[in-house]
Amino acid sequence: MSKKTLVEATINGETVEFLCEPRQSLLETLRDVLELTGSKEGCLTGDCGACTVLVEGRPVCSCLMLGVEAQGKNITTVEGLATNGVLSVLQNKFLEHAALQCGICTPGFLISAKSLLDRNPKPTEHDVRYALAGNLCRCTGYDKIVKAVLDAAAAIRSQGEGKAAAR
């Protein structure tokens, strides 16, 4: 076992320092060192997307990245989606549309969907399906997830329009 490395990163807006072994994945570091267990392990091979987090705004399978590679990076996990206890539009739309059953894939889907909507505020159904194709869900058949993301996009757009009108 090699010695642990001190890593400094920004996670969900907070600067944190942690120790991790060189062989520990970012996922393992998040879950076992930082106790952020919202990111899930479904495969450890980057196939299921349940561990997806944003690294510098891009969706990454945290099981495929080492903890030490988080040095200096800005990372968002599912725990960072709500603001001061208020759910984001996406989180609310997942609830309204019943877009989850067991919920194990939900954190990864929320992160991938956020990444899509940050880049593309007006996605088509195909855009949504393409962006979420790296996240596996076995319960829902994806129908309600896709509808939730499309509806969230519309809601975020109309919020934006509302703000613009208020100005």
Add this chain to the structure above:
Amino acid sequence: MAASTTTGDFKVIGTRPIRPDGVDKVTGRAKFGADYAFPGMLHGKVLRSPHAHAIIKSIKIDKALKLPGVKAIVTSKDLPDAENMLEQSGELTVNPMHLSMNILAHDKVLYDGHAIAAVAATSPHIAEEALRLIEVEYEVLPPVMTVEAATKPGAPILLKDLRNNEEGDKPTNVAQHYQFKRGDVAAGFKAADYVVEREFNTAMVHQGYIEPHNAVGIYNSDGQATIYCSTQGAFDVRSLSAHVLGMPVGKIKVVPAEIGGGFGGKTTIYLEPLSVLLSKKTGAPVKLVMSRAEVLRASGPTPGAKIKVKMGATRDGKLVAAEIWMAYQAGAFPGSPVAAGALCIIAPYTVENFQIDAYDVVVNRPKTASYRAPGTTQAAFASETVIDELAEKCGIDPIDFRIKNAVKEGAPQIMGPPFKRIGFIQTCEAIKNSAHYKSKLTGKFRGRGVASGFWFNAGMQSSAMVNIHTDGTASVVTGSPDIGGSRASMAMIAAEVLGLPVTDVRPITADTDSIGHTDVTAGSRVTFATGMAVYEAAKDAVRQLIERAAKVWEKKPDEVEFRDGILHAKGDGVPPISIKQLAPRFPRTGGPITGRASVNARGVGPGFATTVVDVEVDPDTGKVQILRCTIAQDAGKAIHPSYVEGQMQGGTAQGIGWALNEEYFYDDKGTLRNTGFLDYRIPTCLDLPMIETIIVEEPNPGHPLGVRGVGEVSIVPPVAAVANAIYRAVGVRMTQTPMSPPKLLKAILKHRGATTTQHSAAAD
């Protein structure tokens, strides 16, 4: 889009409130089994066999034990003898000896991935390193991978003690032969104008839940053990683990964590007794979590099957005879769902003459477990394809053909007793009248297929408590792990009876010490049976509320009425009071109110579904794209329609994966070659269209709210529906799953070759 054929007079039931566990699940707070951690916790890993079939000659653990950080290693020597007998546990028939042999191989390994030893260490990485230091000497035996290989004369025998009901004391790989028959099959075929006979082969497939199996075991020095795990049945984990560990049931408490999918695969045990054994040896909590490869190699997939179906119909489309032979791969130990498959294969139809022979066969594959309508999807693939072919020969629309032969109330089931009120024809008619079926499908290499399915649904035992809080709100406590949103339904049922807003009712799933025995979440039974217990428990609470109000008003209970959450005194002008107003008076009228109920639910109402699917086939690659898909399913009363639709959509998606991609791919040594989601390919978002749903609500007369249960039957029709659609698109009848590009392309080329040869023969 959901369309209901009946509406009830309900205030909460049938609405779509936000699920009570929802916020925890979109914020990452929900605690799944692998999320548990305890001070001083150790991590376990399991050594697994690289051979499909071998005798274990020796296991040496000394080197591994010396690795710094390794705290304990267990092998089958650490397990007590378990009895070779059959016992009912929930929906499973369990042989404790076989269960024990599956947890840790005794003297033989019986499949690639079979557990041999388990290590506990201070980190999962050290435990993994230790596995490589355990030395196992094997005598490798030839693997038996298929039903044919297992049943041919001189086949290697997997289990030396296995005997079946027909061959006396002869060692065998055939665990059981089931036979169901009625009428005169030969006479039936004589009356038929058309007979279709085909053989079908389906690949072994996995439930594919995203969350791997997990367990944390804590064994205390006083002999009490606690297991935290993601399971469909905490009480089953308790009784099965008690068998394997030789512990009394009462010494084990199981705490069901949130569960990340199961679909039947989490109704048995793998890691749970190992976590307790390792904890007992080390004195520390021990957590084990499977890798994805371990899940695929060594949990409980559903059997591959060989099914021969011969069916006959008269010219006007009446089914007159069926002769069916089916054999399922049980895996390493007996207990495939072949009998269920046999009872379901022609269950939607009235066939006066039939004989069904079904065989449970052990092979060197993992012991199969339940998977959504166990055994029935394979069976329906065969029968519903043959029925499609017969409809075509008769020149009758495939849905009309099904309606013509459909079972109705009063028709005998395969086992004899008549069906009560059922909604099969309604599902057929819903599809026939759907926008999808009425639409015209145009374009080359496109086809539309339909198929139907039946599943029994289940009752079994459930307990529930309804506690009225001091502010007049309530909690509902059950023992049913919530796998797809059932807590929402339980809260809604209690809210309906209590006349409370659903947000005033908090549902929880309790551990095995905190609620009465409750059987596994399986068989589509939770909303039906646990829902029945919740309904009765809420009624019990209402009865007590009436007594308390009567006491306050100094009246007799029968002079008090309860309507929509308000208590009224009959007759005179006493102002009515709500539960909230009555609650502060509980202490002086007899103390807290807890409604209780325990049921062994009778009155199960079977489920039917009919599915239509449009496909486009790429004739150059054999790839199938699903263009459109609609399912109609009889739910009885739909408590929370969104989660009913969710079950219909999820089962359909799994059926499509089963049809097109999924298979266990073993090499000739019996090694599983696709042990990850890259190669064991379940459908992604891009593979599927929206899945349209039509909820048929034909009330179940055996349930106070008309509930049937909705979890399973949706998976039954899609495989056959896809096959029938492919036939209409490119003219080939697929008789094997998966209908993956290489297999379909081969069939297309063969078909094209045959057609070309015919043409050139005609030209000569």
